[in-house]
Amino acid sequence: MSSSASSYLFFVTCPKGLEQLLTDELSHLGAVNAKSTVAGVQVEGTLEVIYRCCLWSRLANRVLLPLTNFEAETAEQLYAGVQSVRWLDHMRANATLAVDFNGSTRGINNTHFGALKVKDAIVDQIRDASGQRPSIDKQRPDLRVNAYLNRGRCELSLDLSGESLHRRGYRTQGGEAPLKENLAAALLIRSGWPKMAEEGRPLIDPMCGSGTLLSEAAMMAAKMAPGLGRKQFGFEGWLKHDSSLWMELLREARAVRQQVPEMKLPEIHGYDASPKAVSIAKDNIRRAGLEMHVRISQRELAELKPLTHRSDLPPGLLLTNPPYGERLSEIPLIVYLYRYLGEALKRDFLNWTAGVFTGNPDLGKAIAMRATKQYKLFNGAIPSKLLLFSVKPEYFYRDSKQAEAKASADSEKKASDLPQGGSEMFANRLRKNLKQIDKWARKADIQCYRVYDADMPEYALAVDRYADWVCVQEYAAPSTVDQVKAVERLEQAVAVIPNVMGVPSEKVVLKQRRRQSGKEQYQRLDEQQNYFQVGEGGCGFLVNLHDYLDTGLFLDHRPIRMKIQEWARDKRFLNLFCYTGAATIHAAKGGARSTTSVDMSNTYLDWLRKNLALNGFSEKLNETVQADCMAWLQQQKSQADYDLIFMDPPTFSNSKRMRDTLDIQRDHVDMIRNAMKLLAEEGTLVFSNNLRRFKMDKEALERFEIEDITRQTIDKDFSRNQRIHNCWLIRHKSGS
DSSP states (O other), rough: OTTTTEEEEEEEEETTTTHHHHHHHHTTOOEEEEEETTTTEEEEEEHHHHHHHHHHHHSSSEEEEEEEEOOOOSHHHHHHHHHTTOOGGOOOTOOOOEEEEEOOOOOOHHHHHHHHHHHHHHHHHHHHHHHOOOOESSSOOSSSEEEETTEEEEEEEEESSSTTTTTTOOSOOEEEEEEEEOHHHHHHHHHHHHHHTTTHHHHHHHTTTTTTTHHHHHHHTTTGGGGGOOOGGGGGTTOOOOOHHHHHHHHHHHHHHGGGOOOOOOOOOEEEHHHHHHHHHHHHHHHOOOOOTTEEEEEGGGGOOOOOTTTTOOOOEEEOOOOOSGGGGGGGHHHHHHHHHHHHHHHHHOOOEEEESSSSSGGGGGOOBOEEEEEEETTTEEEEEEEEEEEOOEEEEESSHHHHHHHHHHHOOOOOOTTTTTTHHHHHHHHHHHHHHHHHHHHHHHHHHEEEEEETTTTTEEEETTTEEEEEEEOOOOOSSSSSHHHHHHHHHHHHHHHHHHHGGGGGGEEOOOOOOOOGGBBSSOOOEEEEEEETTTEEEEEESSSSSOOOOOOHHHHHHHHHHHOOOOOOOEESTTTTOOHHHHHTTTTTTTEEEEEHHHHHHHHHHHHHHHOOOOOEEEEEESHHHHHHHSSSOOOEEEEEEOOOOSSEEEOTTSOOOEHHHHHHHHHHHHHTEEEEEEEEEEEEEEEEOOOOOOTTTTTTTEEEOGGGGOOOOTTTTTSEEEEEEEETTTTT
């Protein structure tokens, strides 16, 4: 039997929530014996079926061909298991190679190390057998190997797709928050678009962004192979690849694409208010070869109408992915956007189907219609929902208040309603806090402090004063809280804050508190450049309440910064994860001999440099280093270079600029050990973090003296929240 006729067991991955749709799709492509699991489906099929999955799947991410699985608790076991495969059966001796590695064990504690071990095993075997060695090409390798380590066992596979199949090749630019192509395809399938397209029904996306929904809709309607625009698949450098079979399948798919310009497809229209988004969408549509069938124009949502130039068209599908308020300051506006969308649907789109995909499903209640179906999906790591509406009067609520009441009644655990006069209760609590906190702050010469910290559960806000400005941050509400109602409560709070705190309303700034990841930790919110100066302990700091997720000054760390200023005289000071360098300024103010500040964000280091200049300190004695702190620590020679070290890492980070992810509970032992190598014999490491459930592993760090000083570092304005941060002093033991 030829390899083309042989049956293979293979695994197809997909975004979470698409497993059943993918199972159905793979069955239509000829795969059998499907077994779905989280984020993937295991199936059987011939080489032709594998090729068809790579070329025709609209939902898959990767197609993996398992080679072996084995126990791999240690690096040695991993190396031996990889060498059990005869690699020259799969690749040429001088081919290029890439390894994707996921998972860890006690003996294999990071993905970079695991990938390196797999690569070494393959390269060593081929070099020993042939005298030649493969080279590494992470971008376009001849063979891509996938290793997945879970519970001490390694699943080793060939990635026959190459890069993820959602990358069709037509989208070189994305909008602000582009949908991945396979997720867009799933939304269309769940909305019933394939059947509607066959019936000639129209499709509109009134907030189309980069046009991904439109491109995928047109390709479905034209029955185009989604993988036809890709430059390379992972199997093309595989020695068991059947090029003649593959070329036959390509000819078949290309024949369909050649007929697309003459096809009569349904009306597919997209609108967006952003000229840039419209330009990007048009370019993407053109690269997909669909410009004859998709119309895109710049249009505000207020201009949304059905396709008026065709009175004979049957009701169609309006499908969109509107913004959903990742930042608190956006939510009040977005509530009205959803409300307007609902009004437009009820007014002009009777008998249509409407689909709204959102990461904030509570906002869908503002549409004031009962959703006929809801599908749980994930947009990356964000839990999201596709809300489907049948635009018929029997599903309409009379107004948004009725919608909110109905949603609240249906909720398994509805949010507590405010008693009458709730905003006055909030105002009274704020006045009471101010009376106590303001007096203390004036006496201590503190300009920036917390006034209110979710004292009332109904108003889950933090209210901070920054001189004559006020920053209001709403804690991210749990899924059981009605977001529309939460916005109303926020508006009530904001309405009373200016009067109670004696500041103009234009000096009250809103932000949202939520965990950030990757570049979100450092990105701008705006471009206003609204910096102003505040004082603390004789130091000046620039804060910015508008442009960034954080303000530039962590208020809860005020006491430890003052202690650093007290301890720093004639010390060599190191500030790790330095942020905007407030601790560095205090150390310099306290007479530090020198300071070194390390952070991955150049934005924050530039901010630190401004703070240095503001306080009259020279960069010659105050070095700034842009680096991943974890990697930087590992690269330093074991010398006692510093007398005082402050390390305040984030709870979690997976920025693309980092070598590995950072998990403070998991990584704190290694971080502290590496920092202590740089600490002078009589020096002190101040270690702090904001993980409420953090537990210091004193057993693993038993060779150091560890003193918990958390209570000493929490000031009066944070006394309600004793777990706002943790703080320790760590020193070398005498004679160690």
